[in-house]
Amino acid sequence: MTLAxxxxxxxxxxxxxxxxxxxxxxxxxxxxxxxxxxxxxxxxLPLGESAWYSFFNWNGYGTPSNFVGIANYERILNHSxxxxxxxxxxxxVAISLLIQMPLALFLALLIYKKTPTNAVFRLVFFLPYILxxxxxxxxxxxxxxxxxxxxxxxxxxxxxxxxxxxxxxxxAFMAIMTVIVWKYFGFHMMIYIAALQSxxxxxxxxxxxxxxxxxxxxxxxxxxxxxxxxxVSAFFAIIGALQVFDVIIPLTNGGPSNQTHTIVTYLYTFxxxxxxxxxxxxxxxxxxxxxxxxxxxxxxxxxxRAEA
Amino acid sequence: MTRNILRVTLLLIVxxxxxxxxxxxxxxxxxxxxEIRTNALGLPxxxxxxxxxxxxxxxxxWRYLRNSMIISVGSVVLTLIVGAAAxxxxxxxxxxxxxxxxxxxxxxLMFPFATxxxxxFIKVRDIGLLDTWWAVILPQTAFSLSLAILLFRxxxxxxxKELFExxxxxxxxxxxxxxxxxxxxxxxxxxxxxVFVFVQSWNNFLLPLVVLNSRDVFTWPLGMMQFRGxxxxxxxxxxxxxxxTIVPAIVFFLAAQKYIVAGLTGGAVKx
Numbered sequence: 001m002t003l004a005x006x007x008x009x010x011x012x013x014x015x016x017x018x019x020x021x022x023x024x025x026x027x028x029x030x031x032x033x034x035x036x037x038x039x040x041x042x043x044x045l046p047l048g049e050s051a052w053y054s055f056f057n058w059n060g061y062g063t064p065s066n067f068v069g070i071a072n073y074e075r076i077l078n079h080s081x082x083x084x085x086x087x088x089x090x091x092x093v094a095i096s097l098l099i100q101m102p103l104a105l106f107l108a109l110l111i112y113k114k115t116p117t118n119a120v121f122r123l124v125f126f127l128p129y130i131l132x133x134x135x136x137x138x139x140x141x142x143x144x145x146x147x148x149x150x151x152x153x154x155x156x157x158x159x160x161x162x163x164x165x166x167x168x169x170x171x172a173f174m175a176i177m178t179v180i181v182w183k184y185f186g187f188h189m190m191i192y193i194a195a196l197q198s199x200x201x202x203x204x205x206x207x208x209x210x211x212x213x214x215x216x217x218x219x220x221x222x223x224x225x226x227x228x229x230x231x232v233s234a235f236f237a238i239i240g241a242l243q244v245f246d247v248i249i250p251l252t253n254g255g256p257s258n259q260t261h262t263i264v265t266y267l268y269t270f271x272x273x274x275x276x277x278x279x280x281x282x283x284x285x286x287x288x289x290x291x292x293x294x295x296x297x298x299x300x301x302x303x304x305r306a307e308a
Numbered sequence: 309m310t311r312n313i314l315r316v317t318l319l320l321i322v323x324x325x326x327x328x329x330x331x332x333x334x335x336x337x338x339x340x341x342x343e344i345r346t347n348a349l350g351l352p353x354x355x356x357x358x359x360x361x362x363x364x365x366x367x368x369x370w371r372y373l374r375n376s377m378i379i380s381v382g383s384v385v386l387t388l389i390v391g392a393a394a395x396x397x398x399x400x401x402x403x404x405x406x407x408x409x410x411x412x413x414x415x416x417l418m419f420p421f422a423t424x425x426x427x428x429f430i431k432v433r434d435i436g437l438l439d440t441w442w443a444v445i446l447p448q449t450a451f452s453l454s455l456a457i458l459l460f461r462x463x464x465x466x467x468x469k470e471l472f473e474x475x476x477x478x479x480x481x482x483x484x485x486x487x488x489x490x491x492x493x494x495x496x497x498x499x500x501x502x503v504f505v506f507v508q509s510w511n512n513f514l515l516p517l518v519v520l521n522s523r524d525v526f527t528w529p530l531g532m533m534q535f536r537g538x539x540x541x542x543x544x545x546x547x548x549x550x551x552x553t554i555v556p557a558i559v560f561f562l563a564a565q566k567y568i569v570a571g572l573t574g575g576a577v578k579x
Contacts (some may be wrong), residue, residue, distance in 0.1 A: 027482030028397055035394035035453055036409065042450030043416050046424035046431065053427065060430055107322065110315055117316070123565070124323045127330070130561045130568065132511035134529040135554050138536060138546065139333045142348075148341070148543050150332055153348045182326065190569060243420050246513040250533065264422045264514070272518060277426050284423035291420045 047288065054282035059275045072282035081270070082283075085261040088173055089241055092262070095177045096184075096237035101230070104185045108192035109218060122193065126186040133183070133246030140179045141166065141251050169259045172252050176260055179247055184240065188233045195229035196222060228302075235298045242290055263287050330554070337548030344543050359548040369549070371524070372531030375441065379516075379527060380509040382445040387452045387505045388498055394453070395460030396486045400472070410461070416454030424451075425518055432519050443519035444527070448512065452505045463497040464490060503567040510557070528553050 054072055056064035076082050107125060111118040128136060143150045146164035155163045165171045199222055207217050223230075245264035248254060254261040254269055261269065263283065271280015328349065336344055337359050338352040347353075363369050398410050428447050437443040467490065475485050491498070516527045526534065532549055539545045561568055 023481035023483060024401055024403075027486070028401055028403055030483055031393035031486065032397045032409070034390045035413065035457065038390060038446065038450045039413055039416060039453050042428065042431075042447045043419060043424065043453075046427035047419060049427035049430070050423050060433075107319070110319060121319050121323060123562075124326055126569065127558065127561070128326060130507065130557060131554055132513070132529055132557070134511075134513050134532060135550055135557075138532065138550055139329050142333065142336065142543055142547060143329050145543070148344045148348060150328070150348045153346075182329075186326075239420075243422055245422065246511075246529075249513070250536065267422055267425070268514070271426060272429070277430065280426045284426060287420050288423040291423075292418055295418045 050281040050284045050288070052281075053278050054285050056278040057276075058278045060277040064278065068278070072279045073286075075279065076282055076286065079270075081258045081261055082266060084259060085263050085266040088260065089244070089262050091173065092177060092180060092241040092244060093238050095181060096241060097234060100181045100185050101188055101233060101237065103181070104188035104233070105192050105223075105230070107185070108189045108196055109222070112193045112196035114197070122190070125189055128183045129186045129190075131183070134250055136179060136183050137247040137250035140175070140182075144175050144251075166252050167256050169256050172256060173260045176248060176251055179251065180244065183247065184237075188237070191229050191233045191236075192226060195226035199225045231298070231302055235294070238294050239291060242287060242294070263290075333547050333554075334551045336544055337551045339544055341542055341544055344547075359544045360552065362545065363548050363552055368523070368531065369552070372526050372528040373553075375525055376510055376527040376529075379441050379444045379448075380506050382441060383448045383452070383509040384502045384505045386445060386449045387456050388502055390449065391453050391456035391501070392460050392491060392494070392498070393486065395457045396464055396490055398457065399461045399464035400486075400490075401482065410457075413454055413457050416451065417458070419451075421451055422514065425514060428515070429518050437519075439520055439522045439525050441525065444509075444512070444516050447515060447519075448505075448509055452501075452508065456501045456505070459497055459501055460494070463494055467493055499567045500570045503564055507568065 053064055055067060055069060057066040057068045057071070058064040107121075111121045111125075131139075142148065144165040146152055146162045146167070151165060152162060155161065165175050203221055203225075204217055207221050212220070243264055244262045245268065248260060248262060248265045252260045254265045264287070267280050267283040267287065270276060271283055332349050335350075335352060336348070338355045338357070339347070340356060343353060394413070398406060424447070432438055432443045432447070437446075471489060472485060475489060480488065511529065512527070513529045516530050520526055520530060523531075523534065532546075532553060535549050536546050
């Protein structure tokens with residue numbers, strides 16, 4: 001019999017008295033409020049305020065008074081740069097799902113077994129992920145620099161002259177996606193490795209005994225086993241794509257001619273730096289709706305799969 | 309055998325793609341600008357240490373690191389204490405509304421940080437915290453709480469119940485039990501969450517960018533961008549600066565790999 005059970009048998013008033021005397025109420029009142037207050041003050045309230053501000057034209061001083069209804073949303077949805085930002089975000093999602101994740105899975109299959117060589121490769125591949133995005137962006141802005149960088153050296157040795165990748169509207173976003181794949185594939189790979197290591201060895205052995213080739217083992221034993229991990233990594237890839245910001249600032253700062261904005265750099269550039277608090281908040285709300293939609297979809301699909 | 313050679317060759321190609329930009333950065337800090345122009349990837353003709361020296365002797369560089377360190381440690385300590393305390397209540401004490409409050413906190417897992425950034429800026433400004441360490445520590449902690457509390461609660465719930473009952477009979481109350489037993493027994497999960505929060509804080513850019521305007525309180529990512537802006541034409545100095553900030557990160561990663569990998573991917577999988 002546990003203490004909680006003992007408490008349940010007593011009448012309510014006695015239970016209350018007992019809870020007070022043994023410090024349970026004090027514990028709840030001391031230990032819980034700091035987290036609740038911090039969370040409410042700096043997470044929930046700002047989200048609510050975002051929704052509220054988004055209906056005003058406001059520069060952030062005084063209190064918002066110029067109510068404009070849904071005008072901010074209309075302006076955003078009709079703004080060509082916002083279309084570019086959303087398009088770029090979708091491009092990142094596509095690259096993540098079609099190139100980054102298959103690459104990560106392929107590498108994970110090559111090095112999931114616990115050997116010393118594999119451990120070294122795992123470390124190397126995970127390394128970009130632990131670097132600050134800003135540092136990664138700066139490193140690659142050097143790599144892509146048309147006068148000094150690594151691509152400049154390569155272009156010159158091929159006799160192509162100076163190529164300014166980051167100021168070329170067509171190439172700049174490709175460059176950014178390269179950096180994103182470089183930075184994050186190791187993270188997805190680690191998720192797959194953890195999952196692959198938990199695939200029961202006897203199932204793999206059994207398949208082999210029955211004459212399955214290496215490819216068939218991967219296709220019919222290992223991948224079905226790690227489907228939940230793949231779902232999780234897809235979820236993180238999409239949620240991450242929605243929030244790309246740090247990498248862009250040192251690489252292109254949204255340029256050239258606003259071609260490389262993402263939703264968050266758009267929010268920052270057109271909301272914060274110009275102190276259009278209402279406008280920026282509306283962008284934030286759109287981002288929020290996007291993120292929640294993804295989360296709900298993911299849960300729906302994932303829950304269904306778990307039930308089946 | 310040939311298959312293994314093929315495998316290792318492939319892995320080496322990917323590894324060189326991963327490492328080349330970092331190596332070019334580290335080596336770049338030893339080269340003159342003229343040399344970087346002609347030889348971006350290779351070894352420097354002469355190992356000039358003056359560029360690294362210039363960064364290391366710059367008091368601003370150390371100030372940026374100090375600010376980042378204070379903010380990161382502050383966020384870790386606050387997240388661990390506040391998060392563990394709340395998780396302990398959720399794991400140990402049944403009371404009316406407990407589940408509802410727990411779900412409320414978990415909602416934070418879905419919220420994109422950028423949505424809150426403008427109201428956070430206004431709020432931080434209005435309570436007079438702009439350009440202080442707290443302006444970064446408090447929101448950062450609040451946003452880490454959801455994952456921290458989720459992971460802590462799972463861990464605390466697995467601690468043996470008998471322990472609490474024995475302590476309880478010896479007259480140990482809930483709050484004391486939390487300090488004396490739960491926290492010391494939870495070192496692995498505290499380390500995992502602590503490392504996760506530290507890395508996030510150390511690398512954070514958007515929040516400091518918005519709430520810190522004075523160079524005196526700049527964290528190192530802000531300082532680095534500032535530095536880059538001042539020395540646009542001198543890549544070697546910027547590369548030396550970047551190297552000096554990423555090397556500690558890499559060393560820290562190698563030292564605490566176990567917790568970092570667990571924190572960064574385990575958190576993802578469990579979350």
